Every structure is written in C-alpha cells, then in structure tokens.
Amino acid sequence: MEKNKNNRTINAPGDASKLVPLNRKPGRGLDIGTANLVSASHTKDNEVVIRAQRNAFIDVESNSFSRNMMTKLGVNYVVNNGSLCVMGDPAFDFANIFNRSTRRPMRNGFISPDEQDALPMIKILVENVVGKPCVKGEICCFSVPAEPMDAEMNVIYHKGIFEGILRRLGYTPRSMIEGHAVVFSELGADDFTGIGISCGGGMFNICMAYKTVPAISFSISRGGDWIDENVGRVTGLPTSRATLLKERGVNLMNPKNPTEEAIVIYYRNLINYTLENIKKKMTTSQSMPNFPEPISIVCSGGTSLIDGFIEVFRDEFERIKFPIEVKEIRRAADPLNSVARGSLIAAISEK
Numbered sequence: 001m002e003k004n005k006n007n008r009t010i011n012a013p014g015d016a017s018k019l020v021p022l023n024r025k026p027g028r029g030l031d032i033g034t035a036n037l038v039s040a041s042h043t044k045d046n047e048v049v050i051r052a053q054r055n056a057f058i059d060v061e062s063n064s065f066s067r068n069m070m071t072k073l074g075v076n077y078v079v080n081n082g083s084l085c086v087m088g089d090p091a092f093d094f095a096n097i098f099n100r101s102t103r104r105p106m107r108n109g110f111i112s113p114d115e116q117d118a119l120p121m122i123k124i125l126v127e128n129v130v131g132k133p134c135v136k137g138e139i140c141c142f143s144v145p146a147e148p149m150d151a152e153m154n155v156i157y158h159k160g161i162f163e164g165i166l167r168r169l170g171y172t173p174r175s176m177i178e179g180h181a182v183v184f185s186e187l188g189a190d191d192f193t194g195i196g197i198s199c200g201g202g203m204f205n206i207c208m209a210y211k212t213v214p215a216i217s218f219s220i221s222r223g224g225d226w227i228d229e230n231v232g233r234v235t236g237l238p239t240s241r242a243t244l245l246k247e248r249g250v251n252l253m254n255p256k257n258p259t260e261e262a263i264v265i266y267y268r269n270l271i272n273y274t275l276e277n278i279k280k281k282m283t284t285s286q287s288m289p290n291f292p293e294p295i296s297i298v299c300s301g302g303t304s305l306i307d308g309f310i311e312v313f314r315d316e317f318e319r320i321k322f323p324i325e326v327k328e329i330r331r332a333a334d335p336l337n338s339v340a341r342g343s344l345i346a347a348i349s350e351k
C-alpha cells in the first residue's frame, strides 16, 4: 500500500481485494459516496484505519505497452470489454490531463442509471476499499442516503445492490442512514443529540437525533457536483476543471476571480436551500422532538472543507428564523471520513 498526494491510502493494482487483514479487529464501516468510497476499520491497538478512493473510472486507449507501463507505474486499472479502465484516484488525474470527464458509477447519491458500466465498476471499487473480511460474516455497516425530498430515487434497489456486493465478499451487511452516521461520529459529547449534516458530492444528508435515535432524516439532491456543474456552465469550463479549481483552495469569504465568485454564489445558494429545507421539515414533521436544551449542528463531508464554509453557514443561519435554539455550528473533526467512522462505531456496537 502507498499514500497518494491527498493522503489517501490506496492499493497497488490487483492486490486490493486479495489484501489479507493482519492486525485488524472485526467490524467495518463503509461510506458509499457519489464522489468517494471510504472504509474504516480498527486494529487490535484500537487505531482507526481509513482507506479511500474516488468513486470514478475512465477508459483509456488500450494496448499492451500502456498496460505494462501502468502496471509498472502502479496505476490501478482493469480491462473491461477490451478497454482499459483506470480506477479510482488516478482516473481523476487522467481526466484533468486529457481534458475529459471521469465516468461515475453514482449520481446524486445513488447508482447512476446513465452509466452502463456502473455495476461492474462499483463492485471493483468497493472491493478495493473494503478488501476481505477478517472473520467469516464480519459486520460491515455501509451508508445509504436518506429519502431525498426533492427527487424520486430508489433507495431499496441501491441498498440491495450493496448488500449483495458485501455479502458476496463474505461480510454481513448492515445499512445506516448517512446523516445518522455523522451523529454517531461527531455528536458523542452531546449524548448523540443534535443535527448531523453530510455535505457530499452528490447530495446533502441531514439527520436530527435525540440520544442516538433519529427523529428526522432526509436528503437533498444537490452537493459539490451541483456546484461544479453550475460553475462550469456559467464560466465555460469543463466540470472536472471546475472541481479541481474549487478543491485547490478557495475562500468563500474572499473570492479572487470570476470563477471563485461563481463558486461562492452556488455555495451560498446551496447552504440557504439546505437550511430552508431543514426548517420546513422541522415545522411540518410529526416526529419533531422537543429538545430540552439548545443543540449543536455539525457539518461534515468534502463540500464542507472549503475555507469560509462555516462562516457562510452561520451567516445564512442568522438570516432565517430557525425554529429551535442552536448553541453551536461547527465543522466535523475529520469531514471526509466521519461517515465511515460513524458506520464503524455502529458496526462495532452491534458486535
């Protein structure tokens, strides 16, 4: 195994699914995200081990020379229907260098109906991040989106596909709503009470819980991809380029050029849309708890990583009349990995 530039632990080609766990204790968390797949496990010394890769691939011209070179260079690829598919993180680099877009097995939080190779590719990508179970029937708790409030998506089919993949690998699959996993990983100090938001690539997932029990959970079908697509559209840039510029470092409180201005406009709109929808759910839901004390809101996920995110969130929060008292709005300690960590906590608790 090696570390790439984003400090993700990745596998050399071919070794991933055969990876034999050595110092691992049973119990695994898996965040199945539109943009990233992240697995969390723990060692016998109780250290959490994270393995992640982009949920993407790209097909490139195949000949024996490029195949041999890629093997030597340690690029993770598979041959699919005669074409060479570069898998995971390097697919994103190839897309940017060749000015193309990656192919994505998922869209807006769910398996993409528009990608014909979605199922075989997602199966390989999942195998690469989870590897083999360390005991037969090891529990693997994986994240699923909550029912979207602004789109018709089939949660049952999506969940069933991943249960099948994990079962065939030898795991006992358990599903967990993504926002609930954020509550598990980030709100322990608040007795698992408050609002967890996972700000992802394909969607935002929201869960409001009281002492671990989810009271309101829902998702909205907008996330980092929605920002990138819109920024690309208004600036004339390919979407992958807009993603790259956004991730390279933008401060939402201090945009420096028209592209950054566009990023700020869509971020602000998305945060406002999220808060308005939370408020709407809270004021219309029968299951809304009467919190005895002010609660915390925690934002996790890659889309919350941008500088100035929490400032803009607080700013938009001040503008709407929120129905309950909030004592704190903060970013998760480890935003890209908190869903996988929360799912791991759930997997261990069940055991």
Ligand SMILES: Nc1ncnc2c1ncn2[C@@H]1O[C@H](COP(=O)(O)OP(=O)(O)OP(=O)(O)O)[C@@H](O)[C@H]1O
Pocket (backbone or CB within 6 Å): 031, 032, 033, 034, 035, 036, 037, 108, 109, 110, 178, 198, 199, 200, 201, 202, 203, 204, 223, 224, 225, 243, 246, 247, 248, 249, 300, 301, 302, 303, 304, 305, 306, 307, 335, 336
């Ligand atoms: N430094 C950064 N600044 C801004 N955005 C970032 C940064 N790093 C990653 N992102 C964005 O975070 C998103 C991916 O986040 P995350 O991994 O939480 O999503 P996901 O779990 O795969 O998707 P989802 O939960 O919506 O299905 C992408 O849109 C990516 O562009």
Ligand SMILES: [Mg+2]
Pocket (backbone or CB within 6 Å): 031, 032, 033, 034, 178, 198, 199, 200, 201, 301, 339
């Ligand atoms: Mg996510």
